[in-house]
Amino acid sequence: MVQHKCTRWAIDLASWHPTLPQLAQAVAVIQSEECERLMKFVFLDDFLSSLVGRLLMRKFVSAHSDVDYKDVRFARDARGKPYWLQAEDKCRKQLSFNVSHQGKFVLLAGISSETEMGAADAAPTTNTTSKVGVGVDVMKIEYSGGKNLADFFRIMKRKFSDSEWRYIRHPQHNEADQVKAFMRHWCLKEAYVKELGVGITVDLQKISFTVDTTRELDVVTSPLTGTTLRCNDLPENDFHFEEHLLQPKYCAAIAFKNYKPEFGKFEFLNIEQLLVATEKASDVEIVEYCRKALNKRRKA
Structure with missing residues (x-):
């Protein structure tokens, strides 16, 4: 039998005015190709929203696996959707997630699916054998x-x-x-x-x-x-x-x-719950990258 768990997270960015050390902590855990994408944004608001979306994805994967937050890596499939790069020797757990942002809000909706031990002989059902998916806006x-x-x-x-x-x-x-x-x-x-x-x-x-x-x-x-x-x-x-x-x-x-979750609201997180200490945050390249990002203008 497949057990599913639903996650709904929301971040309100209205009061976040990142310091250079804070932003360096956030940028230090994302991949170089993600940094390249983020720097293309004209406005700081869009840069921060997209960055927080990447951090929410890492928090979700780390919370439902044994992979450390700083070591989570993503790729994109043929449809352009990000997916978690699992190590071949790890237990194959299905994680489906999606992020969205507009205005001051950044959201993540995710589903963690795991087969219970000893359930190999259980009678399959359409809902548990079909691949689950999620989209959020x-x-x-x-x-x-x-x-x-x-x-x-x-x-x-x-x-x-x-x-x-x-x-x-x-x-x-x-x-x-x-x-x-x-x-x-x-x-x-x-x-x-x-x-x-x-x-x-x-x-x-x-x-x-x-x-x-x-x-x-x-x-x-x-x-x-x-x-x-x-x-x-x-x-x-x-x-x-x-x-x-x-x-x-x-x-x-x-x-x-292929999934109907139990009734639940979005859980509101704060920025501190997405930041982790890492030595990489003090790298000169990352600090300079963050200085450049903080010089972007805000939307009117």
């Missing part, structure tokens, strides 16, 4: 585009099914309600596509969600778990969805494939 519930909202909606309508659009533009929804409904659906679509992999082209109009309307999506009652999906007008029964409201202005969605 976070959106700020606001519209800040250059066009007016009506023009934006007219352009984006082609990304939604007719039933989705009817819900988003429901006559009883005021403008704020419409923006919230839009972001909820967009968040769900992003989470689903991220589970599939970024290398797959999907017609978003063929991905039709029916959101859970049994309760209002708010911070206290979330997550909502009754959302369903039809793809090309066929039900996607292998997927289970959660909708979270992290704060009044931030929604999140998780797409679970």
